Amino acid sequence: MTAEPDPRISFExxxxxxxxxxxxxxxxxxxxxxxxxxxxRPFAYRFRVVGDDxxxxxxxxxxxxxQGELDVRDEYVVMWTTDGGGRVDIGRQExxxxxxxxxxxxxxxxxxxxxxxxxxxLVQFDRTALExxxxxVHGAQPGPLVFDHTATPRTAELRGWNAQVxxxxxxxxxxxxxxxxxxxxxxRDTAQSLLRTFPHKLLAPDVPLPQGATGRVREAVEYMHxxxxxxxxxxxxxxxxxxxxxxxxxxxQRQVGTAPNAMLRGIRLDRVRExxxxxxxxxxxxxxxxxxxxxxxxxxxSAAYAARFSEYPRDTLQx
Numbered sequence: 001m002t003a004e005p006d007p008r009i010s011f012e013x014x015x016x017x018x019x020x021x022x023x024x025x026x027x028x029x030x031x032x033x034x035x036x037x038x039x040x041r042p043f044a045y046r047f048r049v050v051g052d053d054x055x056x057x058x059x060x061x062x063x064x065x066x067q068g069e070l071d072v073r074d075e076y077v078v079m080w081t082t083d084g085g086g087r088v089d090i091g092r093q094e095x096x097x098x099x100x101x102x103x104x105x106x107x108x109x110x111x112x113x114x115x116x117x118x119x120x121x122l123v124q125f126d127r128t129a130l131e132x133x134x135x136x137v138h139g140a141q142p143g144p145l146v147f148d149h150t151a152t153p154r155t156a157e158l159r160g161w162n163a164q165v166x167x168x169x170x171x172x173x174x175x176x177x178x179x180x181x182x183x184x185x186x187x188r189d190t191a192q193s194l195l196r197t198f199p200h201k202l203l204a205p206d207v208p209l210p211q212g213a214t215g216r217v218r219e220a221v222e223y224m225h226x227x228x229x230x231x232x233x234x235x236x237x238x239x240x241x242x243x244x245x246x247x248x249x250x251x252x253q254r255q256v257g258t259a260p261n262a263m264l265r266g267i268r269l270d271r272v273r274e275x276x277x278x279x280x281x282x283x284x285x286x287x288x289x290x291x292x293x294x295x296x297x298x299x300x301x302s303a304a305y306a307a308r309f310s311e312y313p314r315d316t317l318q319x
Contacts, residue, residue: 039063157197
């Protein structure tokens with residue numbers, strides 16, 4: 001009987017050439033425009049990937065400062081460091097990371113980063129694979145996952161995550177040969193631990209779609225529903241579906257007869273109404289909910305709300 005070949009894919013590189021390191025990381029993350037500057041440490045780097053097409057472990061040593069923008073569309077990524085630090089999602093929902101504090105990469109859109117002198121570890125999941133496990137966990141149909149990368153995991157769940165990563169690493173990074181079944185089982189266990197540990201929402205695939213929305217317009221509307229709670233703009237939506245802003249506007253007008261910024265504003269107004277209807281008078285204020293959903297000018301917000309729902313937001317809250 002022929003033994004099953006080891007299903008793991010492995011890649012490792014290292015060196016002391018700063019420019020070569022930058023190009024290697026751009027290739028590894030399918031990005032461009034990374035910049036690096038030397039620090040007080042003598043420069044060296046090391047990069048390693050081991051895993052399969054469902055889950056992989058990555059490790060990085062980078063003795064310099066690197067800045068750039070990532071757009072991880074096809075993966076969900078957990079990251080932590082044992083040395084060094086930096087910032088993620090700069091200029092938006094910015095988070096500083098320090099050693100021994102795991103966090104999710106921002107999901108569904110590009111984000112800027114700035115890191116320095118790091119020893120970094122990552123667990124990466126294929127997007128479709130993790131969404132299927134999440135659908136089973138939540139008892140729903142598979143759909144995009146929205147992780148809150150600003151949230152700090154609870155201590156008990158984080159302890160469980162760390163223990164599961166150690167068990168998974170022993171299999172994925174171990175010297176002994178491993179079967180496809182063993183990799184699949186450890187990936188599933190790690191996926192379930194990730195979902196228990198890191199706060200997230202599962203976007204139902206049956207989000208309300210305007211009549212006529214197909215292709216990239218449909219994808220844009222689904223993206224708006226998934227990330228309406230974040231400070232996305234029409235530019236972000238256009239980037240997500242691979243169109244220019246003008247191209248997105250023309251596609252929306254042609255298919256659904258409205259502008260994308262009007263669609264996004266309407267989704268956020270709907271979310272405000274949901275919150276106000278669930279709340280009791282005294283629990284919150286109209287202003288606080290409006291601000292949370294990106295409506296800074298309360299007068300214009302109130303007028304837009306009344307035009308959409310035929311009542312003022314204070315009336316919704318008081319019912």
